[in-house]
Amino acid sequence: MKILGKLTILLCGVLLLVFTMEFPDWGDPDSPASTHLSPYFIQHTMEDTAVPNIVTSVLADYRGYDTMFETTVILTAGLACFLLLRIERKKVPHRYYRHEPTGVTLRMEGDKFPRNSAVFQRMDANWVPYDFVISRTCRLIIPFIQIFALYVVAHGHHSPGGGFQGGVLMGASVILFAISHSLRAAIKSFSEKTAALLSVTGVFIYAGTGALCLIFGEVFLNYSALAPLFGNDRIMARSHGILMVEIGVAVAVTAVMIWIYYNLSSAGKQDEGL
Amino acid sequence: MIWQLELIILLLVIICAIAAITVRDLLSSALLLGAYSFLLCLIWAVMGAVDVAFTEATVGAGVSTVFCVAAVFHTTRRTKD
């Protein structure tokens, strides 16, 4: 199999190299990729949408239909992970408890577990002692990461950023909380039900903005129809419409990243974590 | 950027990719994937694709590495080849 694999990639690689020599030079401003559609976007984005970041305006306005289905794909991936891995809580057979004064570990089965006990501490199967430095440091950093994520989403019009990057940053902050403390603490503050509902809400915000444009009388996802809603002219309404869909994308991406992490790191049981 | 530096970083990218599929320990493979993502993000930032570099830095080198490590943690760590 390995020899067959090496032969295949050698053949493919040589063929691809031979035909790539016909490509235009790297860095050529007159190459066909840069001469048909992108000059229109570069020249007209300011007078059409008042957004200087060309990538954001093309992503959310000129090609907004694409981005809506991409958000749906992310939601489908989160749903697929959930449906593949999730096990119900009743099927988990045993738990480990540690008796604080003596350090003895107990393994208990059945249904009766000590709840909120002062001397019995619930542990994971691979018990890692509570680390003071890591948990306190991450507690200090996480609010700043979240503020930066909100900044990236809001400032996507003028600087590199936008909905995806801000959403992943926000999701990463909750994942950091789940890693530095325990997974159960993270689930208590941001439950799985919240994550699932938020991810659907994000897609709903995106499609809802398009439907709102339909209600106002224009084509689906033509944000200039929202001008009476914002009280502005048609160009600024497009800029605000881009902001609305970016918020929808950020919410959806945050929730799906957290949801996939909850399901992957506990292999569906959501009891223990990394 | 100086073209020699770009060439060296491209070479490092290839070395990281080959190492990520050659090492026997799956945890090292996941972390080499994270390093590969970071180097690619650097190349794209130099080439002027700042949005793509930002996304790759958060997604590829952040969340994707965490997912891989979580999956390795729940399967085995050694591999035969």
Next chain:
Amino acid sequence: MESIFSLVLAKANYAVYIILMMVGLYAMIAKNNLIKKIVGMTIFQTAIILFYVSIGYKRGATIPILEHHASPETVAHGAEKMAAHAMDAVDVAHYINPLPHVLMLTAIVVGVATLGVALALAIKVYNTYGTVEEDEINQQLRSG
């Protein structure tokens, strides 16, 4: 000699992406371990993204964010400012082609979603068969 060297340098990015693609393809075909195959898939995807981004590069151009000439009297956005901006001719060769960047943003995020589902499948395979090596799984399938 100079022309060959400049020819190679002009297409160095393309050669690199072909090598990366072949590395990823080899991992997906020939490796035994499921997680190595998934790593190969990720390498393949990022190599394609490198290819697209290097198509859109223009030598001597800057990032695709329009330079904002902020003047103190036009603080609020309005129709007048838009007319003023439309009058500055935007030099197309001054900005890098933004279209591949847009497509690749979508590609990266879809890539991470695919990675999540693939890893969930790998964990499920491990729970069912007790191993993630492909030949052992084949053996169990044939005998069991």
